[in-house]
Amino acid sequence: MGSRKKRVGELRDYEASTRKSKRIYDSAKDLLPRGVESNFRIVDPYPFYISRGEGSRIWDVDGNEYLDFLMSQGVLLLGHNNPVIKKAIAEQIEKGMTFALPTEIVAKAARLVNEMMPSMQMMRFANSGTEATMHAIRVARGFTGKDKIAKSEGGYHGVHDQVLWSFWGPEEQLGDRSEPKACIFSKGIPKAYSDLLVPIIYNDLEGTERILRKNADSLAALIIEPVLGSAGCLLPRNNYLNEVAKICKENDILLILDEVVTGFRLGPGGAQKMFGIKPDMTCLGKALGGGMPVAAFGGRREIMETLIPNQETWPMSVFHGGTYNAHPAGMAATIAALKIYKQGRFYPKMNRLADELFNGLGDITTDMGMKSQVRHIGSMGFVYFNDKEVKDVRDTQTADWQFVFNWAFEGVKRGVLFGHPKGEKLFLSAAHSKEDIDLALEVAKDCFKSLTK
Template sequence: MSIGNKTHENPHETLFRERTQNSREFNKHAASITPLGVESNVRSFAPYPFYVERANGSYVYDIDGNEYLDLLLALGPIILGHGHPEIRAAVKEQVDTADVTATPQPISIVFMEKVAEMTPSIETVRLANSGTEATMHAIRVARSYTGKNIIAKPEGGYAGAHDYALQSVFASEEALGPANHPNTVSYGTGIPDAVSDTVVAFPFNDEEATEEILREQADDLAAVLLEPVMFSCGCLMPQQGYHEFLRELTDELGVVLIWDEVMTGFRLGPGSAQGRFGVIPDMTTFAKVAGGGYQMAGFGGRREIMDEIIPPESDEERTWDSSVFHGGTYNGHPVSAAAGLKALEILESGNVYTHIERLGDRLFTGLQEVADDVGVAANVQHIGSMGQIYMTDHDIRYYRDTWHSNETQFADWWLEAAGRGVVFGTPSQGERFFTTDSHTDEEIDHALEVAEEALRAVDHPYED
């Protein structure tokens, strides 16, 4: 994640700076109100972020009046295009019906029924407000169900912004230690060492090392939490057989397998990644696409696991430590539920996936071809409508392979493209970008033209 402003000007920022004078001045004002002048660290980058005033279809428009072809798509939630008319209508109807009441509303139950109907692993489900909340609660339920404390997650994997998930997301090679037996390292300050002691990292795609680590921890291992495709470091695809191996191993060890489908949920098909890969986890977390552009998240799984949330019926058995607590004033917010329900109905009944995946193939295959033509070392990885371009010709099989990417060159390429009106995700090599249903062939072709211009501009990357 790239945060903060450089102290001197990078020549690849020139076009961006020329177009965004109002954003530059607004960033100075915003920084006096909130750290870095943004609502989330991920939204800050050098030299400064542009501030969006409105969005519609395939485009966002900044406070300088610039139009950008949007491939960031709110980091994933926008799968039908900004301001989809059916979702807007559903939201307006719900706004006129009821806002939040902290009493159950039918719209939220109907939404959960749709989630369970579409997601192979989910028998019962609860709602939350963000992917961070979803993984936090899923971990707690898994610990209660197993009576164990340790959580295993892949090195390089992001699973939310709570303390148990911010482990071994990113660190130096020295801190992370051996590739086949990585250390657990907190990402950022303010996280107690005691939390790190309850999380163990393993190398995604390395079956031998994964098995060794999980067996070592088996006596106190509650759950394995991972993204089915590691989009937390760009786009790291699972190797053939890895998920089947992990499913069998966790079954044998009595460990809850949690798939973090916050990014892939309802993006890789109506059955999410688990429907696409044919591997069924014990629990699943979801967010982003599920909300139709509004705040929505949740977690669910096998009924016997989710029943950990239910207090015992008798007064004698119902104590302060007899069940898992799950709560939240805004859980199942009716407006978000209405938006999410409409989005899932559209995704389930239409040809959205055919369209966005065809365009995804066109975009990401085209990016590789363009990079090869220009002569820039690049390795484009994608699945369906989402992917990333790594600025390296190194194979991308394990998390540490992504370290070969030239992050400076990638950030410069992003700035050159943004200066020409196309937003390829964020300037961070560890993010990714997407196609959406409102995109057209002509827009993808334009994106590829801009990508080529930007690649030619960074063929000899600037060194600060």
């Protein structure tokens, strides 16, 4: 590649422009499988390693700039390197790093969460969405005395053994849509867990109702993403969530709303406020910590009180622990972020820009005669490339995901991250500008042109 630095939008040769990343990869791959810390970060032929971020942009170690619509997989609602959050963290770590003892600021963070999401009457903090869903499920089982968990196909709730099922898989292993089967997603998970898992199909209300009723006696909870973000961006149809909440209530099945992605992103009250549902429990993560690894689970007081030891029974309670829970630096960032979310001033502009981006992507693909369906809500969205209408999660499997992956990588070569470099939903932040959206649309058009040539 020539020595001139390319601007965002100009086509780069991946290998020529990421030589330092390649050197890092060559030395890292002996130590880290495929040179990365998460299977989601594997990129072919090798990943580009990031050195810094600012606002809506990030830079890799070779100095390439990227306009970012991944935003740390939805974490950075306020953009990269937000000064208010940085200051809060800096002030807190002056006082010591961590104590594994309670600090005053934890209750302040909890109060803010409760004010924005009143269904979180009591909560506990954790360090990742995975931990939040794992603990929420344990609490639900402890409270109800039942062992099974229902989850939607295509729903992602982190990497623990109980939920890494029916996330994605071959049709024959997912089973007939009228009787979906628990489909394992990872080697190393004991098959016995499948006995405790009841898959349902998001947006198939009739099927969901039948399956939940049939298993009601053994189902502790249904855990569900309000917007099925892990299968693109599937929105609830025909009052699906409200109806499902009713069915759960009638059958003594707790409703655990996984708002790890939607919490605060869809507004200070999350998806539950937007759709008018009152979950029994909620899981939060991502935006909650303003960039720090903070998550939470909580809900109805009587359910969360099963965490309080009872001297007369053994085991004495549902157990929850963790050395780093409510890490002071994370709590300081959480409070700073939550105060900004609560004021809510940035949402209208961010959501307007999101409308422009997603509607623009729809217009471009239509003009180019491509079969696509753009789905978005607030500042998150996805483009399904297929001619069949995407209504429920089974339909998302028929989309052309390879095209999404190819688009994402074409974007990387032009300095725009249309979601994950391997293809995922797109996220905006408070730091994105009108110029960013115009540029992204121009680049998207260029990518589609070269892919459909």
